[in-house]
Amino acid sequence: MTDTDNQSSSEENTVCVARFEIHYRQILDHNAVLTSALPTFAQDAGSLITLYRMMVKTRIFDSKAIALQRTGKMGTYASSLGQEAVAVGIGQAMSAEDVLVPTYREYGAQLQRGVSMTDLLLYWGGDERGMSYAQQPQDLPISVPIATHLPHAAGVATAFKLRNEPRVAVAVLGDGGSSKGDFYEALNLAGVWQLPMVIVINNNQWAISVPRKNQSLAQTLAQKAIAGGVQGEQVDGNDVIAMRHCMSEAIERARNGGGPSVIEALTYRMSDHTTADDASRYRATEEVQQQQKYDPIKRLHDYLMQTGNWNEKKDQALHAECAVDVEKAVQAYFDTPPAPPESMFDYLYETLPDAYQAQRAELIQQGVSNKGASNQGTGNKGVSNDG
Amino acid sequence: MAEEYEITLVEAVNVALARALELDPNVVVLGEDVGFNGGVFRATDGLQRRFGEQRVMDTPLAETLIAGMAIGMATQGLRPVSEIQFMGFIYPIVDQIISHASRMRNRTRGRLTCPLVIRAPFGGGIHAPEHHSESTEALFAHMPGIRVVIPSSPLRAYGLLLAAIQDPDPVIFLEPKRIYRMVKQKVLDDGQPLPLDVCYQLRDGSDVTLVTWGAMTHETLQAAEQLSEQGISAAVIDVATIKPLDMPTILDSVAKTGRCVIIHEAVRTCGVGAEIAAQLAEHGLMSLFAPIQRVTGYDTVMPMFRLEKHYMPSIARIITAVKKTMEAS
């Protein structure tokens, strides 16, 4: 630029064409003190107890899954420790006919939607049948390639919209995932087409070893929604009441033609990234200890106790009940023999083309001399394979 | 004076990267978790501490960026070495490689070039989660204008990675993670590259030529050993650079043996084995006593780990294929 006059005058003529605010929601803080009014659903102690039960169940499942991996009875596993409220809130807010498009830390939602613990164990035990979800006909399976499933959610939501069905697609991804183009592409379309879709960014502050601050200079990840003309807000992701409430609002808005939203759930990854990771290499134990006090389960536990809706006896009974359920699921996992090797051909196409019949036959032939792998001893031979 | 280390394949990658960073100030390393954490397989362990954040960079989680940025850097004289954490997450970069890296030289008539390396661990056999075990090297071998290099030992990992970094054109450097820590070898850290675009003959033989690369070299060498006990002499060739192919070495060996079995973990259809077989048919048909055999992964989605051993080519399958070529002639 050489015309300095022009520059200064253009500054005077500047008009603000957009401005944004991002709201942060919390209802129950980490001291179990209410910081906002309870939403209607939460005035019924029964629904709070349901949330509590689901979080406890998710955690007991999680610690068992880690133990199975550690003892060589399952493969690499991604823990949801400390993040239970995010998934449980999502699961409670969704209707059965909605569709969940998850990644790998949403067990708390999946379990409520009919995915069984045995399914999850089979999945991490290296068995495709862990994605067959016998009790869950429409949800998508766990997506491991980060953020690649966001466009699927946009497609699911478009299908609902084209058919005028009052259903909503709920996609979940991590803070790291929000750096991928797939996320922006889906978000952008959701805005333009006003899709019935909710994107949850499960911001657990880490993407393996990369801290949140190195993913984006944006003050919040929720504000990425603004660029797509979409509503974005932050919620305390360790406050299951707020989580459930925000999700219900966003889902019902989407269902009623109010368009998509982005919910950034602020939580913390208490575990290693996966069982193949060692987080002590890159994050301070003090940081993790600091986060203990925000635990989502303890917070609701204390609130239920304070309000006289829960007691030690009930708590012990719940833990015992969950432990039994988890044991049953583990037994069912152990009792599932591997699928026949040739099953690798049987779901490639509706009908296997003739071109591949000979290979399938060769594989069966080999199976005669090569007995099936067992569930035991599936440890990963000491090599890191995060992800 | 150059030090000698007794190291694994993944350590050899690390030592080669350190050497390259030291030798050439234009070399930079980038990717997810490669800096502070030293990579999920520790391939870049200690490099950021030693060379600083300016040269060993943790990027946001964004594969298109990791490859696309490398292209931009390379056009400006840097020598980027990008890591894609697992081959299962490499597919967004296919666009960057096929639309840009592979043709920048051609489009600009040599004015701008892409001396970049994309490293990625690949292959099955470590009980990894879904999407972590495929071998899709053929996708890249199909692209004009690039090299695809696969080491199968610590020595070749060291020498070939240095060569890839020094190469003036784009190189996809695929690391067979199943053998990342399988064996140790003495590696002299003298900064000497090994030649690209040539096969490495691992074993001489007179009855059959076994052609393979990456982790499968291990099963193939064991098969050759067992065959020799049965009186069958098998030559073993590690292709190493699967694009461009060094066909003369393969043809020479087949001219001697008259038989060829090609072994790869990737699915069969349009695998690199198909290209080798086609070229053998074009240029070496008259020296063949028996039809060429391929021992490969099946034309299926790579099964999750409970069934993966049924998918992977085994020593038994290699021996069966060799016997077939012996019987046919």
Ligand SMILES: Cc1ncc(C[n+]2csc(CCOP(=O)(O)OP(=O)(O)O)c2C)c(N)n1
């Ligand atoms: C596209 C892609 N790139 C890399 C990976 C390897 N990987 C697995 S999880 C992960 C970090 C994900 O971080 P974030 O999105 O924050 O989710 P979180 O694991 O924290 O829940 C990476 C890099 C992958 N699975 N997919």
Ligand SMILES: [Mg+2]
């Ligand atoms: Mg994260």
